[in-house]
Amino acid sequence: MEIVVRRLQDQDIEALAEIEAAAFSMPWSEKDFRNLLEHSYCHYLTALAEGEVAGCCGYTESCGEATIDNVVVSERFRNQGIGQRMLQELILRGEAAGIEAFTLEVRVSNAAAIRVYEKSGFVSEGIRPGFYEKPREDAMIMWRRRKGAAGI
Numbered sequence: 001m002e003i004v005v006r007r008l009q010d011q012d013i014e015a016l017a018e019i020e021a022a023a024f025s026m027p028w029s030e031k032d033f034r035n036l037l038e039h040s041y042c043h044y045l046t047a048l049a050e051g052e053v054a055g056c057c058g059y060t061e062s063c064g065e066a067t068i069d070n071v072v073v074s075e076r077f078r079n080q081g082i083g084q085r086m087l088q089e090l091i092l093r094g095e096a097a098g099i100e101a102f103t104l105e106v107r108v109s110n111a112a113a114i115r116v117y118e119k120s121g122f123v124s125e126g127i128r129p130g131f132y133e134k135p136r137e138d139a140m141i142m143w144r145r146r147k148g149a150a151g152i
């Protein structure tokens with residue numbers, strides 16, 4: 001299967017909003033995705049599988065640190081390495097742009113996502129109790145710091 005990962009474009013948004021709606025209880029809307037394109041501190045990538053929009057991921061940048069606030073792959077394309085491929089590309093591009101550390105939150109029960117993050121070098125640095133709604137659940141806070149970068 002041919003996978004291409006490139007910057008998120010306006011033409012991807014309708015399909016991405018559908019993928020979101022199927023994946024999350026509080027999904028991003030088309031409007032939420034459009035907002036990303038208007039802010040230079042938002043860096044988002046789309047994965048295409050055989051030319052079809054298969055998922056996206058991205059981060060919001062602040063003071064040299066990146067918060068990854070969305071990672072999603074369409075259910076029919078999961079477990080084929082797309083999630084990891086997108087994250088690798090996001091980290092490469094972020095580090096090239098000077099990002100020293102990436103962070104994210106993930107539901108503690110989301111074993112597939114945690115697996116992908118750990119394979120991409122993220123480690124758990126704590127739990128935020130009751131962080132998520134619909135359903136209420138704890139969040140695991142994960143970080144990936146560039147080797148040699150100062151810790152907090």
Ligand SMILES: CC(C)(COP(=O)(O)OP(=O)(O)OC[C@H]1O[C@@H](n2cnc3c(N)ncnc32)[C@H](O)[C@@H]1OP(=O)(O)O)[C@@H](O)C(=O)NCCC(=O)NCCS
Binds near residue numbers: 072110116
């Ligand atoms: C998390 C997500 C983006 C991963 O995308 P993906 O393309 O399926 O990821 P990959 O194929 O690269 O890797 C999936 C890994 O999880 C593993 N996995 C899948 N289901 C699993 C489970 N129930 N328990 C443990 N590991 C699991 C796979 O075996 C694979 O690991 P491996 O490569 O070592 O075999 C996708 O599952 C998704 O969109 N989920 C819904 C949205 C979501 O939860 N996003 C994250 C929010 S923080």
